[in-house]
Amino acid sequence: MTKKLLYILIVLIMIFFLGSCQNKEEPEDVEHEVSEKSEIYPLRIIDDYGVEINIESTPKKIASGAPSTTEIIYALDKEELLVGVTSYCNYPSEVSEKEIIGDYNGPNIEKLIEYGVELYITDWIDEEIRGQLNAAGIKTVVIYPSTYEAIYERIELLGSILDSKDKADELVANIKDKTAEILEKVKGEEGKRVFFENWHDPLGTVGQGSFIDEMITMSGGENISGDMQSSYGEFSSELLIERNPEVYLTTDDGFKTIDDIKERPGYNEIEAIKNDRIYFLDPDITSRPGPRIVIALESIAKAIYPDKFD
Numbered sequence: 001m002t003k004k005l006l007y008i009l010i011v012l013i014m015i016f017f018l019g020s021c022q023n024k025e026e027p028e029d030v031e032h033e034v035s036e037k038s039e040i041y042p043l044r045i046i047d048d049y050g051v052e053i054n055i056e057s058t059p060k061k062i063a064s065g066a067p068s069t070t071e072i073i074y075a076l077d078k079e080e081l082l083v084g085v086t087s088y089c090n091y092p093s094e095v096s097e098k099e100i101i102g103d104y105n106g107p108n109i110e111k112l113i114e115y116g117v118e119l120y121i122t123d124w125i126d127e128e129i130r131g132q133l134n135a136a137g138i139k140t141v142v143i144y145p146s147t148y149e150a151i152y153e154r155i156e157l158l159g160s161i162l163d164s165k166d167k168a169d170e171l172v173a174n175i176k177d178k179t180a181e182i183l184e185k186v187k188g189e190e191g192k193r194v195f196f197e198n199w200h201d202p203l204g205t206v207g208q209g210s211f212i213d214e215m216i217t218m219s220g221g222e223n224i225s226g227d228m229q230s231s232y233g234e235f236s237s238e239l240l241i242e243r244n245p246e247v248y249l250t251t252d253d254g255f256k257t258i259d260d261i262k263e264r265p266g267y268n269e270i271e272a273i274k275n276d277r278i279y280f281l282d283p284d285i286t287s288r289p290g291p292r293i294v295i296a297l298e299s300i301a302k303a304i305y306p307d308k309f310d
Helices: 002-025 030-040 067-075 093-097 109-114 127-135 148-161 165-185 211-218 237-243 258-262 283-287 293-304
Strands: 043-046 052-055 062-064 082-086 099-103 119-122 139-142 192-197 203-206 221-223 232-234 247-251 278-281
Touching: 043 148, 052 139, 062 067, 067 082, 067 093, 067 119, 067 148, 099 109, 109 127, 119 148, 127 139, 148 165, 148 211, 148 293, 165 293, 192 211, 192 237, 211 221, 211 293, 247 283, 247 293, 258 278, 278 283, 278 293, 283 293
Parallel strands: 062 082, 062 119, 082 099, 119 139, 192 221, 192 247, 247 278
Antiparallel strands: 043 052, 192 203, 203 232
8 A cells, every 4th residue: 555655646746747847848928939930931922023932931041142131131130040141241240250152243052052041032133043043942032122112011021031020010110210200300391403323434323213213302302313214324414414403412432522523524513513512422321222221311311401400
């Protein structure tokens, strides 16, 4: 009888112990996490090339083919998934620790395979290269938003792909709030004539369909090349002088100075040149449709209406 009672006591202790261990290994919110993930994946998306991609589960290893993509991934706190970037990715500074897997000519497919990349996210892709990546089992998502509003959507899309929806929603909300603050400051202002130079030889600018053109309009400016059919293209100096911008915006590409612009033939007739309204903007921030786009908007708005900002 004593042995039997001892056996029953040992069994009860073991049951209690195993039950305790099981509770420690499986916290109450595990079931909730699984249910959330089952709602996200499999995820079917259409990228900016109109290609349908099915994401079966959270990618474990990804690579970026564009600086804007890299910035979004970091802003979503998903940099631990990022094993490779382009040689042009330079923000945030921590990105220098990542492997270089390509440049604007495209990715190094051998490196992507070597590093076990499952998903390659970029702003453009050659169809032949895309086919090679698919054959290697690497899915490609092309994301290039052409409008300010579309930047929100692409951040949210990447948030879904990388299982970081809450962070994406928070990021977009912050950008929208800051955007609203900027637009409130220039609300009701009459449109000043603005020219944006994105290259100097030949003279290049932005037209309808570009988010830079949109930001000029949002900031209370009138893009004098806004009737250009292409988003980016050449613009004649003669037409520039004729349309006489009041504000001259350009990027600090390291190849020109304000004096260089002033000394161009006929530019002394332009009102912006006469009044020293030439502004150099950060080329990376201005050209990248990512989380820092609101900084670009503020830079443009400040250049057009500096008295509206502290």
